[in-house]
Amino acid sequence: MDLVQLQRQLVEYRTSLYHEGFLDEQYTQLQELQDENNPDFVVEVVSLFFEDSERLLNELTKALEQQSIDFKRVDAHVHQLKGSSSSIGAQRVQKVCIAFRNYCEEQNVEGCLKCLQQVRHEYSLVKTKLESMFQLEQQILSAGGSIPM
Amino acid sequence: MDSCNCIELQWPPDDLLMKYQYISDFFIALAYFSIPLELIYFVKKSAVFPYRWVLVQFGASIVLCGATHLINLWTSTMHSRTVAMVMTTAKVFTAVVSCITALLLVHIIPDLLSVKTRELFLKNKAAELDREMGLIRTQEETGRHVRMLTHEIRSTLDRHTILKTTLVELGRTLALEECALWMPTRTGLELQLSYTLRQQNPVGYTVPIHLPVINQVFSSSHAVKISPNCAVASIHPSGKYTPGEVVAVRVPLLHLSNFQINDWPELSTKRYALMVLMLPLDSARQWRVHELELVEVVADQVAVALSHAAILEESMRARDLLMEQNVALDLARREAETAIRARNDFLAVMNHEMRTPMHAIIALSSLLQETELTPEQRLMVETILKSSNLLSTLINDVLDLSRLEDGSLQLDLETFNLYAVFKEVLNLIKPIASVKKLHVSLNLAPDLPEYAVGDEKRLMQTILNVVGNAVKFSKDGSISITAFVAKAELLRDSQTSEFFPVPGDNHFYLRVQVKDSGIGVSPQDIPKLFTKFAQTQSTAIRNSSGSGLGLAICKRFVNLMEGHIWIESEGLGKGCTATFMVKLGIPERLNEPELAFMPKVPPNHGPTAFPGLKVLVTDENGVSRKVTKGLLVHLGCDVTMVSSSEECLRVVSNEHKVVFMDACAPGMDGYEIAVRMHEKFTKRHERPIIVALTGNTDKVTKENCMRVGMDGVILKPVSLDKMRSVLSDLLEHRVLFEAI
Numbered sequence: 001m002d003l004v005q006l007q008r009q010l011v012e013y014r015t016s017l018y019h020e021g022f023l024d025e026q027y028t029q030l031q032e033l034q035d036e037n038n039p040d041f042v043v044e045v046v047s048l049f050f051e052d053s054e055r056l057l058n059e060l061t062k063a064l065e066q067q068s069i070d071f072k073r074v075d076a077h078v079h080q081l082k083g084s085s086s087s088i089g090a091q092r093v094q095k096v097c098i099a100f101r102n103y104c105e106e107q108n109v110e111g112c113l114k115c116l117q118q119v120r121h122e123y124s125l126v127k128t129k130l131e132s133m134f135q136l137e138q139q140i141l142s143a144g145g146s147i148p149m
Numbered sequence: 150m151d152s153c154n155c156i157e158l159q160w161p162p163d164d165l166l167m168k169y170q171y172i173s174d175f176f177i178a179l180a181y182f183s184i185p186l187e188l189i190y191f192v193k194k195s196a197v198f199p200y201r202w203v204l205v206q207f208g209a210s211i212v213l214c215g216a217t218h219l220i221n222l223w224t225s226t227m228h229s230r231t232v233a234m235v236m237t238t239a240k241v242f243t244a245v246v247s248c249i250t251a252l253l254l255v256h257i258i259p260d261l262l263s264v265k266t267r268e269l270f271l272k273n274k275a276a277e278l279d280r281e282m283g284l285i286r287t288q289e290e291t292g293r294h295v296r297m298l299t300h301e302i303r304s305t306l307d308r309h310t311i312l313k314t315t316l317v318e319l320g321r322t323l324a325l326e327e328c329a330l331w332m333p334t335r336t337g338l339e340l341q342l343s344y345t346l347r348q349q350n351p352v353g354y355t356v357p358i359h360l361p362v363i364n365q366v367f368s369s370s371h372a373v374k375i376s377p378n379c380a381v382a383s384i385h386p387s388g389k390y391t392p393g394e395v396v397a398v399r400v401p402l403l404h405l406s407n408f409q410i411n412d413w414p415e416l417s418t419k420r421y422a423l424m425v426l427m428l429p430l431d432s433a434r435q436w437r438v439h440e441l442e443l444v445e446v447v448a449d450q451v452a453v454a455l456s457h458a459a460i461l462e463e464s465m466r467a468r469d470l471l472m473e474q475n476v477a478l479d480l481a482r483r484e485a486e487t488a489i490r491a492r493n494d495f496l497a498v499m500n501h502e503m504r505t506p507m508h509a510i511i512a513l514s515s516l517l518q519e520t521e522l523t524p525e526q527r528l529m530v531e532t533i534l535k536s537s538n539l540l541s542t543l544i545n546d547v548l549d550l551s552r553l554e555d556g557s558l559q560l561d562l563e564t565f566n567l568y569a570v571f572k573e574v575l576n577l578i579k580p581i582a583s584v585k586k587l588h589v590s591l592n593l594a595p596d597l598p599e600y601a602v603g604d605e606k607r608l609m610q611t612i613l614n615v616v617g618n619a620v621k622f623s624k625d626g627s628i629s630i631t632a633f634v635a636k637a638e639l640l641r642d643s644q645t646s647e648f649f650p651v652p653g654d655n656h657f658y659l660r661v662q663v664k665d666s667g668i669g670v671s672p673q674d675i676p677k678l679f680t681k682f683a684q685t686q687s688t689a690i691r692n693s694s695g696s697g698l699g700l701a702i703c704k705r706f707v708n709l710m711e712g713h714i715w716i717e718s719e720g721l722g723k724g725c726t727a728t729f730m731v732k733l734g735i736p737e738r739l740n741e742p743e744l745a746f747m748p749k750v751p752p753n754h755g756p757t758a759f760p761g762l763k764v765l766v767t768d769e770n771g772v773s774r775k776v777t778k779g780l781l782v783h784l785g786c787d788v789t790m791v792s793s794s795e796e797c798l799r800v801v802s803n804e805h806k807v808v809f810m811d812a813c814a815p816g817m818d819g820y821e822i823a824v825r826m827h828e829k830f831t832k833r834h835e836r837p838i839i840v841a842l843t844g845n846t847d848k849v850t851k852e853n854c855m856r857v858g859m860d861g862v863i864l865k866p867v868s869l870d871k872m873r874s875v876l877s878d879l880l881e882h883r884v885l886f887e888a889i
Binding site for chain 2: 025026029030032033035037038041044045048049052080083084086087088
C-alpha cells in the first residue's frame with residue numbers, strides 16, 4: 001500500500017476508536033504532548049499502561065481469589081487502574097473501573113468478579129486496538145511519511 | 150470912453166515881441182492845462198496814490214495858472230474892463246490855490262521822500278535774504294552729499310569697496326580733478342599711494358611720513374590747504390594747466406581698542422591715512438568752507454567704516470583659525486579613538502591568544518596531577534600549575550584594568566541575592582584559610598536586604614579580592630568580615646572626605662569591613678596601595694603572588710559603583726582593616742522574589758511557558774505520573790518525580806516552586822503532606838505551591854484540601870491548556886481552587 005492510503009487508513013481507524021468509545025480526548029492530549037523532544041511519548045505511556053494494567057489485573061485476580069477478600073486492597077488496585085486508564089484515555093476501561101469501585105464499596109463479591117471479567121475484556125480490547133494502531137503508525141513512519149493528526 | 154487902468158505901456162507895441170509873447174502864453178496855457186489831465190489820467194491808472202487832495206489842489210493851481218496865462222493873451226492889447234475883471238479873479242484864485250498847495254506840500258514831500266528810503270531798505274533786506282538762502286541751500290546740499298556718501302561707504306564692509314566708493318563719490322560731489330588716498334605702510338615710516346580716482350593702477354609710490362606738510366595735516370583735525378607742488382599732491386601731472394587748489398585731510402585709522410565709550414575722541418594709536426583732494430585744473434574755483442566741512446565729515450566716516458571693516462576681517466580671520474583648529478582637533482580625536490580601538494582589539498586578540506594556551510597548560514597540568522608521579526615530579530607539576538594560574542589571573546587583570554581605564558567597562562546591573570554572594574566568598578576562602586589555620590567569621594547585619602540590584606560578579610570579585618588580601622597577608626589569627634547598611638551619620642565619615650554619598654529611596658550603601666590580624670601596612674605605604682603595579686616593601690619581601698593590580702581593579706570597580714574604598718592600618722605587624730562602601734539598588738518587589746523572575750504568561754502561549762520552573766510531582770500511579778510529567782516537561786518545567794509521600798517530603802526543598810500531588814489516593818495521605826510542608830517551610834515565599842490533582846469531584850475533597858492548607862485543587866485528567874493556565878494562575882495569585 002502506498003503512503004497516502006496508509007495515512008487514510010490510520011485516520012479512519014483512529015476516528016472509529018473514538019467513535020466506539022475506546023479512546024476519549026485524553027488520548028488526544030497525550031498526542032499533543034509528543035514533540036521532537038519526546039518523539040515516542042505516546043508509545044511509552046501506553047506501554048507503561050499495558051505493563052501497569054497487567055500487573056494490576058493479576059493482583060486483582062489474586063486478591064479476589066482469596067477466601068476473605070481484602071476490599072480495601074482491591075479498591076486500591078482498582079483505583080490505580082482507574083487512574084491509569086483515565087490518564088491515557090481508555091474510556092471504557094475507566095467506566096468499568098468506576099462500577100468496580102462501587103461494588104467494592106458495597107463489598108459485593110459477585111459484582112466485583114463480574115467487573116473484573118469486564119475489565120479484563122475491555123482491557124484486552126483496547127490493547128489490541130492500540131497495538132494495531134501503533135503498527136499502522138510504524139508502517140507509515142518506515143514508508144517515510146508523517147503521522148497525520 | 151473911459152481911460153483904462155492898465156499900465157501905460159512904455160514901449161510902443163512891438164509886433165514881434167508881442168507875437169512871441171502870445172505864442173508863449175498860448176503854449177504855457179496849453180501845457181498847464183494838459184499837465185493836470187495827464188496827472189489825472191495816470192493817477193486813475195495807478196492803484197495806489199495816497200494824496201488825492203494834493204493832486205486836486207495841484208491840478209487846480211495849474212489850471213488856474215493856465216487860465217491866467219490864457220487871459221494874458223487878451224490883456225496885452227486893449228481890453229475891456231470885463232476881461233480885466235476876469236483876469237484879476239483868475240489871478241486871485243490862482244494865488245490862493247497856489248499858496249495852499251505850497252503849504253500842503255511842505256507836509257507831503259518828506260513823506261514821499263521817506264517812502265523812497267524805505268524802498269531802498271527793503272531792497273537791501275531782500276538781497277540779504279537771497280544770500281542767506283543761497284547759503285542754506287548749499288549747506289543742505291552738502292548735508293545730502295555727506296549722507297549719500299556715508300550711506301555708500303557704510304553699505305559695504307569690504308575695505309577696498311569703501312575706499313573706492315569714497316573717492317568716487319567725493320569726486321562726483323565736489324567735481325574734483327583728482328582724489329587720492331595715502332595709507333601708512335606696515336613699518337609706519339612711509340605713506341603709500343593706495344587709491345586714486347582717475348589713475349587706474351596707482352604705482353606703489355611712497356613718501357616718507359615725516360614730511361612737514363604731512364605733519365601739518367596730521368596735527369589738525371580739519372582739512373588743510375596744501376601746495377599743489379608738494380610730494381603728496383604732485384601725483385597728477387598738470388601739464389601746462391595751472392593746478393587747482395589742493396586740500397588734504399587726515400583719516401584716523403582706528404583699532405578695536407579705540408572704541409571705548411569713555412574716551413571716544415582719544416586716538417591712542419595715532420595712525421593716520423592721508424586723503425588728498427584736487428580741484429579741477431584751470432578753474433577759478435576755490436575751496437569753500439562747506440566743501441571743507443564735507444571733506445572732514447567724510448574723512449571721519451571713512452575712518453569708522455574702515456575700522457568696522459578691519460574688525461570684520463579680524464573676526465573672519467579668528468573664525469578661520471578656529472575652524473582650522475577644530476579640524477585639527479577632530480583629526481586628533483579620531484586618531485586617538487583609532488588608537489584606543491586598535492589597542493582594545495590588540496588586547497582582545499592577545500587575551501584570547503594568551504588564554505587558549507593558558508587553558509591548555511592549566512587543564513593538562515591538573516590532569517597530570519591526578520596521575521602517578523614521583524615527589525619531584527609532583528612538585529614540578531604543582532609549580533607549573535601555580536605559575537600558570539598566576540599568569541591566567543594576570544591576563545584577566547590586565548584586560549579588566551585596561552577596559553576599566555578607558556571607561557568602556559560597564560556594570561551589569563541585575564537583581565541578585567546579597568547573602569548568597571557573601572556565602573560564596575566564604576566558601577571560596579574557607580579552604581585556604583583553614584590551611585593557614587585562619588579563622589574566618591562573617592557578620593551580616595540583620596537589616597541588610599536579601600536582594601539588591603547591582604553587578605553581582607564584580608561585587609563578588611571585589612569582596613573576594615579584599616578578603617583574599619586579608620588571608621594572603623595574615624600568617625595566623627582571625628579574619629572578620631562584617632557587612633551592613635551604611636547609615637546617614639556614618640556616611641559623613643572623616644575617611645571619606647572626597648566621597649559624598651547621597652541617601653535615597655531606591656538605593657542603599659553597603660558597607661563591608663574586612664579586618665585581619667596580619668602583617669599590616671605602614672602608614673606611608675597606604676596611599677600607594679591602590680596604584681597599579683605598586684608593591685610595598687613588605688609584600689615584595691614576602692614574595693607573594695600578585696601583580697599588585699588587585700586593589701587597583703577593586704578601586705575601579707568600587708568607583709564605578711559610586712562608592713569608596715580605603716585601608717586603615719596601625720602599622721607593620723598590627724593587622725589591617727579594609728573597608729569599602731558601594732551603592733546598590735533596592736529591587737522593587739522584595740517579598741516575592743520568585744515572582745519577580747516569572748514572566749507574565751499570556752493565555753495563548755508557546756509550549757515553553759514556564760522555562761526552568763522547578764516542579765515536584767508525587768503520584769503512586771506510574772502512568773499518571775508519567776503523563777503529568779510529560780505535560781509539565783512539555784511546558785518547559787524541570788520536573789522531579791517521586792512516588793510516595795515520604796519521598797516527597799524528603800526531596801522537597803525551597804527550590805521547588807510547585808508540588809503536584811494526588812490528594813486522595815489511598816495509601817498516600819496528601820493532606821498530611823500538606824500539613825507537614827507547612828511546618829517545614831515557615832516563610833511563605835520559601836514554601837512551594839501545593840496543588841492537589843484529584844479525580845474526586847465532591848465538595849468534601851475540596852474543603853479538606855483548603856482546610857489543610859493546599860493552594861489549589863485541580864481535577865484530573867488535566868489537558869495541556871488547562872495545565873498551562875493553571876500554572877500561570879497559580880504563579881500569579883498563589884491560589885487556585887477550581888470550581889468543582
